[in-house]
Amino acid sequence: MTPETTQSVSQHSVSDVASGHDAHAHGHAPTGLMRWLLTTNHKEIGTLYMLFSLLMLFIGGTMALVIRAELFQPGLQYVQPEFFNQMTTMHGLIMVFGAIMPAFVGLANWMIPLQVGAPDMALPRLNNFSFWLLPVAFTTLLATLFMEGGGPNFGWTFYAPLSTTYAPPSTNFFILSIHLAGISSILGAINIIATILNLRTPGMRLMDMSLFVWTWLITAFLLIAVMPVLAGVVTMMLLDINFGTSFFDAAGGGDPVLFQHLFWFFGHPEVYIMILPAFGIVSLIVPAFARKRLFGYASMVYATASIAILSFVVWAHHMFTVGLPLTAELFFMYSTMLIAVPTGVKVFNWIATLFRGSISFETPMLFSLGFIVMFTIGGLSGVMLAIVPADFQYHDTYFVVAHFHYVLVPGALFAIMAAAYYWMPKWTGHYANETLGKWHFWLSVIGVNLTFFPMHFSGLAGMPRRIPDYALQFADFNMLSSIGGFLFGFSQLIFVWVVIKAVRGGVKAPAKAWEGAEGLEWAVPSPAPLHTFDTPPEFVPERDSPSRHSDH
């Protein structure tokens, strides 16, 4: 961090002298640890978010490797079933709330002000608070592993009554940490909405915004809408556990199925919260390296909005086997399949952008192309799962595990990696090492497919989720998955090395780091100085808008 830090600080003091103002009162800014604790700068907070999510990726990844090590062979080898359940639960919670979501919020913090030409986020101090809630939340969550009775062991979906009547005593801490992470997301979302709606540079209309900004605006609305539902669910759990209410307890007139309805009313929009910003990232990178404008800008915006709206009416497709009336199953089946339409629009738009493009395969492009191919595989297995009679077979098997890992790992995570390689020159002033980047990509692709593709087969053959031991006929598929899991996990260390190398040095990047890239972020120097766009940049829609009609 140090070279980047000194460089940005020196650059910003130079620009201070040049512009001759002291509006931010950063002449006596705190240094060292206090600087990071108290920072209100969107770039520093963005960096904190991303470093935090990288740490969580490795903690959650270590748990995944504990799972894969245990499943390498049938029988119990390394861990007891109770601990295995804690690993599957914590792996899911940490990856969803600790790795993927904060990574996107970090990217939003860094790039949204740069892409809309704003000097900072609209509410910088709130921004600081929403980041620092996260370490508290996840320290609390991880601490439950060391408590009497162990950590959460009821799956990341924490279905009642497993998470109420039969839960370990540490569940109260789990509820607290979910509350904190939820508040952090809500405050982050408010900040992002306020920034996008109010701080755009003069002349930039909504339909002139980059797709990353657009997808994040829609994601932020989803967060505002569903995070309160999550908070409500965990509060009801808290009341059931400690205060004798019976929201989810049939004995007192409650209903455990109500838990599932409430959880998935949050949970399904949540999966789009984790994928929409990825769509935005890929929609920037594909045109940049195909050296063509994005095909169908407006349809991308409308498709994103359609997916967000549809996400509120499909939740019960996670619950086909609880005993829904036939009409409800039909409704949720068709509404779920309907989502394939706007998603398909997006995939076709990316392919049309590539068509007759002048394509080069730098690391960000490789990750984006990998995203398109493998996210589509995950999308197709999603349509399979939407079919009610088929779902009765697939439900709670490894087929489901394969499906959501395909959309979350080579989907969301690959998009985050693509974004990191794409904007690394803007963040550090140096290009990421191409050779290492390509090794990272190809080992990740092989690892991810070796891990998750065989899970389709073991799932179709009937292997259930969340078990530490399995029948002998699943042994070969599981061994392949475990080998792939370790390959994928250790390949991510290459990424850490790439980041360290880029921070320390490497090929210097100009302001516009990629030939075909568009957007206001490329108008500021690389690395971006600590303070940018103190005066709003010039924006001419006919020249700068990604939705402009004429090609220049």
Added chain:
Amino acid sequence: MTVHQSTDNSSGVKRTVRNTLFALVAMVGFTIALVPLYDVFCEITGLNGKTADSAQVISATGVDTSRTVRVQLVTRSAPGLPWRLEAINQVVTVHPGEVAQARFRFTNTSDQRLSGRAVPSVSPSQGARHFRKMQCFCFQEQWLAGGESLELPLVFQVDPALPDDVATLTLAYTLYPMGEEIALGGLHD
């Protein structure tokens, strides 16, 4: 120019924050409202096999002797209550519209006076609202002295409006302990 713009921004930001906070509060309210809404929805549709929790009158729509419906009666006990609940008649075959009776035996196997409540559930769930109970021990909690055994009736009627494709209804009773705290804290009673 910068100063002018920043004041413009701050009022816009304030408005946006106010609106998003309003949306947030509305969603919190909606979440709380979902709990009673879900109960009402279940009562109307019979979703989740919930049946009415008070006695219903006999529906005089006539007996449909052209159909017979098998009513299976099953029982199970939730942990925490040393009681036994048995269905004396495990299967009752009725015509839709006919009023029938089934008997259940409650036995307290401990030596303490305890209370419990049997909670019914009907499957398939589309049959739930067509299962009418005139008299049922499930409408209130039961008290049994240590070692006491008690036989209680269920008087019911299957509504002739039951969909034709339902030939078997399963009525499951789950016996739950009724501690003082649950009786007081139950929000849905």
